Amino acid sequence: MSMNNSSEKIDRGRRSFIGVTAGTAAVAVAPGVVLHTMAGAAPRSEAVTSDVRWGMLIDTAKCADGCDACVKACDDENGLNLQIKPEGEGDAKWDQQVAKWIRKVKLQDNATGHLTNLPLMCQHCEHPPCVDVCPTGASFKRADGIVMVDRHTCIGCRYCMMACPYKARSFIHEVVAEKLTRAPRGKGCVESCNLCVHRRDNGESSTACVDACAAEGHNAILFGDLKDPESPLSKALGALPSRQIRQDLALNTGVRYSGV
C-alpha cells in the first residue's frame, strides 16, 4: 500500500496548540483544584487522570506457537465465550462475525522461513483513528490512555472498524442472551480490548491475558504504566528493543512488540 506522506501527515503543531489551549482553560475554570493519583485497591472513587498511561510490551520471542491461553482468558474475563452462533449459520461466517478482542497472528519471513507469533489486540493509540472518525463520540480515549467504546452512545455504524489499522474491533451481530456484570454486551455495538478496564477501576494490577500467559510459564506480556519511569514496563522498554506495529502511522501505540 503506497501512501502520500505529505497529505496524510498529521499536524502535530495544531494538535498540541489545541491541547495547550484546552489545558489553560481548564486551569482557569478550576483554580485550586489539586489532582492526585489514587493509591491502592478498592473501587475507584475519583476520576481517572492522565498521570498514568496504561500499556503493554509483548515479547514475541516468548510467545509460543499453538498457545492461545491469552485468547481463552480474554474470552472468559470479558464474556466473549457467551456469544452463541445463530441457528443455521455456517462456521466460516460465524468465525468472521464473532467478536474477538485478541487474535493470534503468525508472521513468516519468506526469505528465511522464520516464524513469529504474536497476540494482536487494540493497540490503545495516543492518536486513535477510531476516535477521529466516530460520528457520535462513542469511541473515546480515557484519560489514562485506554481506548474504548461507550455503548450507550454507539450507533453501530462501524466507521471505527474501517479506520482501525489493526482490525482490532468487532461488531456484535446477534442478541446476547447471557451477559457478565463486568462486561455488558448487546446487539448493534462495536467493542474491542479495553485493557480489562474493570480491573483497572478496581485497583488490580494486571490483565486477564497477562495472568494467563504467566500461568503458562511464557511471561510474554508485560502490563504497566508507560508514564512511570520506575514501572517494570518502562524498565523493560528501556532494556529491550521494541517497535510499534505500523509505526509509520505515527499513532504512538500503547502496546509495543519486541522481536518483530
Add this chain to the structure above:
Amino acid sequence: MAKAVVRGSLISIGLVGALLASIVQAAGDSYVVPGSKAAQLENCVEPTDFMRRNHMEVIQHQRDETVHNGIRSTQHSLAGCIECHVSYEAESTPVPVDSEGQFCETCHNFAAVGVNCFGCHATVPALTDREAAAEVASRADLGWHPPITMSTPAVQGLQPETGGEGR
C-alpha cells in the same frame, strides 16, 4: 374548533396528572420482591419518593461517570440496583430482575415504560455479589418492603419532593 382542542388537551393533561397521582399511590405498597435484599432495608440508596421519580437519571449520571471516569465506588450503579432487588429461587439461584413478577418488570409494566438496560446489562448479580446477597436473603424473615412515610427514621428531616409532577 380551536377552543375545543384546547379544552380537550387540558382535560387530557388533567387525566394524566390524576393517573400519575394514582401510580404513586398504588406504588405506595411497593413492588419490592420478597426475598430480595431490598425487602429488608428501610429505603433505597436515596429516599424512596426520590428514587421512584428519578432513578433513571441517577443511573444515567452514574453510567457516564463509570464509563468515562472509571468511578465505580458509588451506590448509584445499575449493578447495585440488581444486586439488591434480585430475588432467589431454591439453592440461591437468582431470578432475572426483568422477568415476569420481578421488581423492574412489574413496575415498568404498570407504568407502561420500556426498559432498555438489559439489552446489554446482566439481569442477575455477579457471582461474588450473588453469594453475598444470597447470604443476606437467607438470614431473615422476608417481608414486603415497609411503606416509607415522612416519619420513617431514614427520611426524617427531608423535604417531600415537590415540583416533580408530570415528569
